[in-house]
Amino acid sequence: MAKVKSLADLRRMKEELQSKMDLREKSNDPESLVQIKVAMATCGIASGAKEVMEFLIEETAKRGIKTIVTQTGCMGYCYAEPTIEVKVPGKEPIVFGDVDIKKADQIVEKYIKNGELVDGIIPVNYKTLD
Numbered sequence: 001m002a003k004v005k006s007l008a009d010l011r012r013m014k015e016e017l018q019s020k021m022d023l024r025e026k027s028n029d030p031e032s033l034v035q036i037k038v039a040m041a042t043c044g045i046a047s048g049a050k051e052v053m054e055f056l057i058e059e060t061a062k063r064g065i066k067t068i069v070t071q072t073g074c075m076g077y078c079y080a081e082p083t084i085e086v087k088v089p090g091k092e093p094i095v096f097g098d099v100d101i102k103k104a105d106q107i108v109e110k111y112i113k114n115g116e117l118v119d120g121i122i123p124v125n126y127k128t129l130d
């Protein structure tokens, strides 16, 4: 555990703990929240997925959108990294490709907040088993 050397350290630790507690509370009913999975295979990380994930975590919180942002492994779309899957409550999940910060901003503002479709959707080529 990191040592507390200043009031700023203490505040930072409080914020980190608070966000972990929020996530735990949210995880009791994930279907009621927007769920975003960011593909973090090597190809995704090399294409900027980490920055996109940080942007999505920060911006959805700032904009008051109750969201769980998690990372996942290979989604099979090396050619379109970074890719994210967005599941809005009551809708089918959609995978977006070539997501940079600008595209992530559009996805949050247009698709998640207003339900408008955004360019860059990757057609689904698989079905999960129930």
Ligand code: FES
Pocket (backbone or CB within 6 Å): 041, 042, 043, 044, 074, 075, 076, 077, 078
């Ligand atoms: S290794 Fe790139 S999508 Fe699987």
